[in-house]
Amino acid sequence: MAKAKQTAKRTEQAGVRRIFADVMNTREMAALQRRGAIALLPVGCFEMHGVQAAMSCDTLIAEAACRVLAEAWEAVIFPPVHYTYPGASTPWPGTVSITPREAFDYVVAVLNAILKNGFKKVVLVSFHFPNDHLLELALRQVFETTGEIPLKYQLNYSDFCRRVKEVCGVDHGEAAMLLGALHLCGRHGEFDPATTPAEQLDGPAFPFPVCGKLLRHKASFPYYFTKPNHHVGRYPGLTLADGPAMAKLFREMIMETAVGLPEAYDRFQKEMRRAVKEAPWDKLR
Secondary structure, three states: OOHHHHHHHHHHOHHHOOEEEOOOOOHHHHHHHHOOEEEEEEEOOOOOEEEEEOOOHHHHHHHHHHHHHHHHHHEOOOOOOOOOOOOOOOOOOOOOOOHHHHHHHHHHHHHHHHHOOOOOOOEOOOOOOHHHHHHHHHHHHHHHHHOOOOOOOOOHHHHHHHHHHHOOOOHHHHHHHHHHHHOOOOOOOOOHHHHHHHHHHHOOOOOOHHHHHHHHHHOOOOOOOHHHOOOOOOOOOOOOOHHHHHHHHHHHHHHHHHOOOOHHHHHHHHHHHHHHHHHHHHOOO
16 A cells, blocks of 8 residues: 555656656556546547648647546546547548547447446547547447447637637637647657638638538538638637747636536436446336
């Protein structure tokens, strides 16, 4: 027991080793498991993000969010699931596209492995829109087959854009979130939002006007972007100098939504496991 406490203390004092699983050793991981630490699993994507934002935009944003959450929850961050189904950018140069089923199976396998190894609270963190339904189904798959109860966390993108617009007058889209994320990850300067050609100043859009009509019919449909700026676009006025402000806003919003979540997650797990054990549905048979 004394050795476990010493290991945990060294882990807490080791700076970056306190939150990143990939630079911890097995004793440090065991100490985290014993105290019931939350395991954060960033899930991103590697795809075209217009002619402005980075290919790893979604993964970098998820990692930045995990850094903030790890600080708030004393959680540990696992290496990200980097390649997932991109959605509408499959044919564009640079995109690494795997099918929805391949992405689903891999996420489920990683989730099951982390849970089986001893972490009982796992939170998926993703900001890639096509991952939304895929990850929700992955949570269900794990629960139905193992009884374990992982969780998915995601900051509301529309709320972030609204807050950016209040500060800057323009929402700046995903570029503002990426700029702040890189600052939080210690990589400020690797993305300059002011370098995009002027002809790309329009915002994201569906490939054809008829898509709006389909949406009014509540239809869902697959499609590809037909212009690079259909995905992210560029809004004038955002510069490298805005990085600290975007990072501050991103951190503040993550912290606002993170408060109380671990306690609610713990309570939900206990109540759901108790319900499964009592099997109220069997009373009707």
